[in-house]
């Protein structure tokens with residue numbers, strides 16, 4: 001596997017340059033287990049773990065390598081093993097709130113170029129959900145492309161496309177029927193060698209069907225994710241960064257399927273650029289867009305140029321992000337307190353000695 005085929009680019013090369021040292025090289029994280037990683041490199045597949053130093057310096061889950069990351073490694077050639085010394089800066093990342101009550105960021109996948117936002121054109125079609133996914137996509141740094149799947153089940157395809165066009169300014173929209181492999185050719189421009197893609201969308205929209213079509217039958221692996229497994233026991237053996245026959249790489253991690261919003265401020269601005277622009281035009285800086293005079297949002301709503309459902313969704317997502325940001329702040333404060341407690345304890349111990 002040559003590095004360019006794995007997605008290596010000037011972006012990563014320039015951050016590796018200052019770290020370059022005798023005996024160090026780079027590889028890409030393909031699978032993440034509890035404490036070990038499978039890497040793709042120009043020497044083939046390697047099994048790897050992080051150095052003690054990286055582990056020691058890591059304070060949060062996001063400081064550890066994730067699927068898609070480019071990492072700096074030292075290879076022990078004789079054993080096909082490597083130690084991970086550092087993670088190169090990420091070009092894009094998808095995060096979610098870690099499962100459970102804790103407000104912690106968990107990175108699901110990184111360095112994705114194109115994210116396919118999949119929706120079904122069946123009864124499940126929902127522009128508000130597409131807005132939500134668009135926000136996540138824009139926030140990640142990856143470029144979104146909207147896939148409207150199950151066209152065979154829809155009698156008003158054009159109408160649906162028009163509805164999506166109205167909320168996704170300039171984002172490419174591809175209509176397909178993965179079930180009958182119709183329309184898949186339109187994905188080709190995004191699947192060139194060295195490109196990394198991922199599929200995002202709710203359950204049942206056809207993500208597995210699409211990825212199986214892209215992967216082709218011969219490599220098709222059975223998903224070995226066992227529900228109700230002991231926590232921390234990772235028995236999955238399927239690849240998570242898969243090389244497609246076209247030369248592109250597809251990220252297929254279970255986590256990508258359960259993405260809960262983690263952040264999105266920038267994504268919100270991008271997704272609702274029309275509303276953000278109206279807000280700028282309101283007479284009062286702190287306009288709540290309710291009954292205030294000179295409210296550009298109300299005017300657009302009254303005039304029918306802004307869809308009320310879209311505006312409601314914008315407000316809802318904004319509230320959600322604010323709530324999340326407050327929780328994240330609380331957690332940071334707590335972490336900071338704990339850190340200082342540790343330091344004070346060390347100082348006391350030192351004085352005693």
Ligand SMILES: Nc1nc2c(ncn2[C@@H]2O[C@H](COP(=O)(O)OP(=O)(O)OP(=O)(O)O)[C@@H](O)[C@H]2O)c(=O)[nH]1
Pocket residue numbers: 149150151152153176177178179180201202203204205206207208209210257
């Ligand atoms: N009619 C029709 N059915 C499709 C199409 N694509 C997928 N399906 C069906 O929709 C169902 C769900 O497809 P999946 O590929 O499992 O959906 P998914 O998004 O991977 O779902 P999760 O694994 O739950 O996230 C399956 O029964 C597919 O056969 C299509 O283009 N047309």
Ligand SMILES: [Zn+2]
Pocket residue numbers: 279282283287288289290292294295296297298
């Ligand atoms: Zn207003």
